[in-house]
Amino acid sequence: MSKDQHTQLCPAPIIFNMIGGKWKLSILQILIFRGTKRFGELQRELDGITQTMLTKQLRALEKDGLVERMVFAEVPPRVEYSATGDAMALKTMFQTMHQWWIDHREEKSLEKTLELQQ
Amino acid sequence: MSKDQHTQLCPAPIIFNMIGGKWKLSILQILIFRGTKRFGELQRELDGITQTMLTKQLRALEKDGLVERMVFAEVPPRVEYSATGDAMALKTMFQTMHQWWIDHREEKSLEKTLELQQ
């Protein structure tokens, strides 16, 4: 049992690579908490993302099995994206982060505010 | 209660900014799970990081209140870094990620292996 055991087994860096970056987290949250969306809907709700970027991020998420892409053979074309079961299971992680923020960060901001008021 | 409520309150993007990047996660894990380390010890255990990068990452983590820096007025100079209470509380997050990985990723690798064997 080497002393590196934990770091080697820890998937945190891999997970951060999968859902890190400027847009992936927002995309996932929309699909997880609001359900299936079309390409255009996603683009509107993400406020500022370009088609190029949205396509690239969705492809990356799909490749990692977090997003499912469904193409409908219609005119005009329709493509829907949804969170996979694996992605839905990330809710727990979001909640853990949320709790950590409440317990160890919000109070800090409050303390600072109080200090400034003195 | 707008439909944007969750996204707006969610601290995930902020947390990702604080501990994301190529090295911060590894630095935190060493300090959290193995305890206080000197600058040189960290550099050796991080395998490949340069002095410049290690300094920059440590400064950023210190600024966010996740790492504490203690300078000893000795010759030769000695500087020790340790995880703060806030950082220690991130253990839960690491465990959540670890569990998600076990439940939703390891089996996938196994499935793929089995598919390839058929």
Add this chain to the structure above:
DNA sequence: CTGAATCCTTGTCGATACTG
């Protein structure tokens, strides 16, 4: 030993134009 300062490389992000 622990760092600061400088310069350089790489990767991410994004604007624009074009297509089935």
Add this chain to the structure above:
DNA sequence: CAGTATCGACAAGGATTCAG
């Protein structure tokens, strides 16, 4: 509507050198 292709801007990462 939902993309692809190309090019440029910028930030993150890294190598090297110098210093207390």
